[in-house]
Amino acid sequence: MTPHRAVTPDRAVTPDRAVTLDLAAAVTARNFSVELNVAAGETVAVLGPNGAGKSTLLNLVAGLLRPDTGHVQLAGRTLAGRTLADPAAHVWVPPHERGVSLLAQQPLLFPHLSVLDNVAFGPRSAGKSSRDARAIARIWLEEVDALELAERRPASLSGGQAQRIGVARALASDPQLLLLDEPFAALDVAVAPALRRMLRRVLESRTVVVVTHDVLDAFTLADRVVVMHDGAIVEQGPTREVLLHPRTRFTAELAALNLLMGTRVDGGMSMGGGTGFEGRVIAAAVAHSAAGAAFPIGAAAAMAVRPSAVSVSVAEHASAERASAEHASADPTSTEQASADRSAGLNVLRGIVHDLEPRGDVVRVRGVVGGSGVVSGLGALGGAEGAGQALAADVLPSVVVDLDLSPGAAVFFSFEPGAATMYPSA
Amino acid sequence: MLGLPRWVGIVASVGALFIVLPLVAMITRVNWPEFGALVTSESSVAALGLSLRTSVVSTALCVVLGVPLALLLARTQFAGQKVLRALVLLPLVLPPVVGGIALLYTFGRRGLLGSTLEVLGIQIAFSTTAVVIAQTFVALPFLVLSLEGALRTVGTRYEAVAATLGAKPTTVLLRVTLPLVLPALISGAMLSFARALGEFGATLTFAGSLQGVTRTLPLEIYLQRETDPDAAVALSLVLVLVAVVVVGLSRGVSERRGSERGGSERSLSERRLSERDQPARGMPL
Incomplete structure (x- = not known):
């Protein structure tokens, strides 16, 4: 080049x-x-x-x-x-x-011009001679590894080729x-x-x-x-x-992360009552904001955890059901394993299944944890207040069947502290 | 194939026959041994030559006037746009003889512009210029209609991209917009040409029927019908052939270049072409 x-x-x-x-x-x-x-x-x-x-x-x-x-x-x-x-x-x-040059989703190459003349369109419009414009076009075609397509018509290009030419054309106009x-x-x-x-x-x-x-x-x-x-x-x-480290629901959705909000406590985050663990979840990783802002105990906190790291069980003592989702080797019925997880600080949150969505080889179980609505739904825990927080788990289809999950089902969501990252939410 | 009710096919056959049968009937009356002589007689050649020349000029006028009109209708929004569109398309539905009368009172000796032109020594009515004006008047909507539709179908996305690449509006128009609608422009021009070639009523009213000056082929056919029916039939066949070629070319262009418009305009043009309306009363023949 x-x-x-x-x-x-x-x-x-x-x-x-x-x-x-x-x-x-x-x-x-x-x-x-x-x-x-x-x-x-x-x-x-x-x-x-x-x-x-x-x-x-x-x-x-x-x-x-x-x-x-x-x-x-x-x-x-x-x-x-x-x-x-x-x-x-x-x-x-x-x-x-x-x-300002715009490259759209469709490359929108001019169908009546050759690839070379498409790329030369910008320089030509800027007043360059036909010869100079084409020389510039060749440089940019080479830059996008498409020089061999110069004489082709846009209709004969594949989508990827056409988008390369679109990039070359946008850059050739020297925006x-x-x-x-x-x-x-x-x-x-x-x-x-x-x-x-x-x-x-x-x-x-x-x-x-x-x-x-x-x-x-x-x-x-x-x-x-x-x-x-x-x-x-x-x-x-x-x-x-x-x-x-998303701080809004919208960003968390785009980044395909669960976002839990709460208050920082020692070694974790409090989400208020009704979620289990007296509303306390533990994160192994604490990320401070990039700006280096202070993140003291009692500060507003956010926690991110991937849906694939969250598992679902129908009873708290059987939270090791997660094993069937993540570690096929583990015995899902082993209560000993479950106790071990609890003592190791596995986060277990009470929740209600909101919907189930098949996503390829897993099923995304969307639920709501915490909040008074959840508590009344469970009919067990009292004293919880506030709206619930959304939490999603990706589990194997077999888990959905074994646990007979359906919208409205009361479940426990659990995840390892190591899978969660906590950071200031503001 | 999805099954259609049987009766649709029957009615459709009647419809097709309705168009084909008259043509067949006409062809059966062609005096083949004399065909060559009939279509090459002095008056026939003069009429055919005049028709082709005037139609070419009026088609060119249609392109020059129709492209900006179509652009204005398809790409801008202004008060009265709908009224303008309706007015531009009016000659499509107006009886040609009415168009001829309107032209007469515009360009005629005592017309709106005619009296001014008369002072300048320009006389339009009953001249070859009048033939061209009459043909342009009736053929212009075909081009505008065809082109406006194509412009709307193509959309403005390519134009937006061209503008962001630094192309001025004129550059965008000449290098992007018009090339993109070229098939529609060509087929629209062909339809205009066909319509101009078949023009009768407005021409007769506004331009009269003077051999070699204003007597185009349709007028010649109408006149010959009285005196020499064989010549009329032979010349009619020539017009049918020209029409078939034009429609075929126009269809070929739209299909090859992927323009889906033209079908509705074509049926309109055929209706107009076959509508050989009666001459107005008091015609200077």
Whole structure:
């Protein structure tokens, strides 16, 4: 690749520029209100379920949608909204003058142009001669390992190939900011990893906003994640910090983690009455917040545990039923084993099954632990208050059958302290 | 195959016969030994030549005027858009002779624009220009309808991508939008051409019937019917063949390039082509 760099020396010298996206915008009709900053050279992943407002965010930045109020600025230039210099004027920079490239879920290659001319479209639009534009296009095709596809028509490409070309085309227009909208969502799972690796390489030190609902994309590509829900940002921060230590239900769902909230006590967390252990759960790992904030006893705490580390039993003394889910070697009926687990500090939480969802070779048992509703449902423990907390366990189908689980069933959820991580919830 | 009630097939056969039988009847009346001489007579050749020339020019006019109209209707929103669409499509349902009268009172000697043009020394009515105007008037909706539908089907996603790649609106239009709807543009132009070729009522009303100047093939056929039925039948067959070729090409384009529109327009064009309406009273023949 290096010898070809000579054609675009400016890029080789300054692969990234001091670009900062500063957005604070609202779209009333879509119930959207977001403030977002992106530093130069940073890749930010915007995570959220469908309808969270991720595409609205991209459209606002790309210039395909006008904010009702607020502003969009890129590298100090106002793209939409009012400027400080002239607050009376309402600025609107059309998409083609923004220096913002958008790569959608579908690559949307122009079907009437060859692959090479698709990639050359951006440089050509910027006023380059046909020859120069194609030379630049070849560099980018090589960058995405697709030079051999140059003369092909988009209709003859596979999904993965087309998305590579889409990446090359977006980058060839030399954008100040690159927007990726679910770049892998339409791809075969088999080709996504290679494309992800390629993207990580070419996006290095570029300013990128990538919208996704897949945490793997965020882990692979993003320095920072922003979690959206219902048109607002609910959580943001460094990728690993946010996704491994979620502080909202929405983030926990995206990261496929159980999130339990409570108060820090010595060696664990208190969830209030009704959950078992006098509402106390134990975590072996205590993670302090990335900011190094204090996490004293009595502070608001959150605990994350994977559903696959949680097991389900119908009686507290038989909590070793978990063994059938995780350790096939263990004897599920051994009460001795159960006692051993209890003495080792296995967390056992009373709960009620809410629903069962088959997920491949396991069944996700969603339940509610703690809370007065649960207690009345069990009819045994009194004095508990507050709403229950959601907890999910992935168990083998045979466990569901053996325990005769169905919505409404009273159960015990249990997990090892070592499987849980506790951290400040604020 | 999902079974259809038997009677549907029977009624459909009647419908198909209804279209095919008249054509067959006409072909049986063709005077084959004299066919060559009939279609190459001086007046026939003049009429065919005039028809082809004027139809080509009016098709070009339809493209020039119709593309911006279709873009405006498909890609923008403004007050009165629905009214504009209805008005643009009006010539589709308007009796051509009414269109001819409307054109006469626009471009005629005492018409809205005609009197001004007369001062400038330009006389349009009863000239070859009038033929082109009449044909464009009736054929324009075919192109607009076909293109607007295609523009809506294609959507704006490719255009949005092109804009974010830095393409100015004109670049987007010329390099993305129009190439994407090219099949519909071609088939729309072909339908307009077919409609222009078959135009009778508006032409006769507005342009008259002067051999070599305004007497197009349909007018020639209508005149010959009185004096030389064999020539009328022979020329009719020529028009049928041209229509078949045009419809076939247009269909081929839409199928090959994946445009699903054209079917409804085609049936409309055939209805119009077969509708050889009567000349208005007091025609300068």
